[in-house]
Amino acid sequence: MGGLFGKPKQSRVTEQDKAVLQLKQQRDKIQQYQKKIETNLDKERQLAKRLIKDGRKDRALLLLKKKRFQEQLLQRTDGQLENLEKMVSELEFSQIQAKVVEGLKTGNESLKKMHEILSIEDVENIMEETQQGIETQREIDELLSGGLTDQDEDAVLEEYEMMFGETEDIKLPDAPSNDLPELEPEREKTKTERTRVAAT
Template structure:
């Protein structure tokens, strides 16, 4: 019980414009039903007028034709009313679309205002000025350094850079240890040494 009475009533999303459109469409449908009924009745009365003429009842047939003519005039009026209803429905629906567009523009303008408050034109100009001043200050330092250093200073700077580069390379690349074992002699070297020994023995004898 408590949960039933405790529920909040959901707010209806149906607007007054929606209700007006619905009412106009209902009136339109009623007029169409009326027209359909009149058309059926006119067809029957036309056939009845033919039968009355065949039976020789000309006055009754004439009266029936007059009634038919009056109903046809009513149909013409309902056609105009239907056109007015359709135009009114279209106008209201288009106005609803325009309202949504206006609401969207309103939300967009509010967002732009908030963004402008976060970053005003003065803030942008100040940041640009600070950036420009920083660039100019760096240029001044570069010009001062370029004018105060002699060629000897420039050479010393380059030499220090080379030393730093070499030290970095040495620290980054480790050379393998030199092997302690004697390398095996190549066959060609053995033959050359053998010939040298034979030559020395011949000269000595």
């Protein structure tokens, strides 16, 4: 039955992710607290003005002291907020660094495997075979295009000299010495016939 639904996926949430989330939640709480203090400060400022106007000096001074204390709290929360933001940034950056390191590790392992598959000797052998293949193909191309190497030229000359030597030994029959019969009357006859046909 378990195979039907497959294996449960492992959670990819790391301890750093949890820490970043908690820090962001703390940051949000401090920001909410700051807004609450700022709202109270505005109210107390207005109330203090009213008390001064009404001549209630003691009450106004007490309210201004409370306001001053809250302003100091607000400044402290600014410092805390800044520290939280810095920690969040550092944690997020460390996560990026960890991923980069993991990527480098994976890349190095892949390179090692490739080096195991192809050693320097293998590469040298492949390059040598490739060079030989290129040279062989060049020779084939030269033969097909009619170009001959120096060795081929030497072989052709050697074969020619051998054949020339064989032909010197062969005796050719003498050319006939008697004169050929004259063909002039035949030529005149043909010329007359051509003239007659043209006239008709």
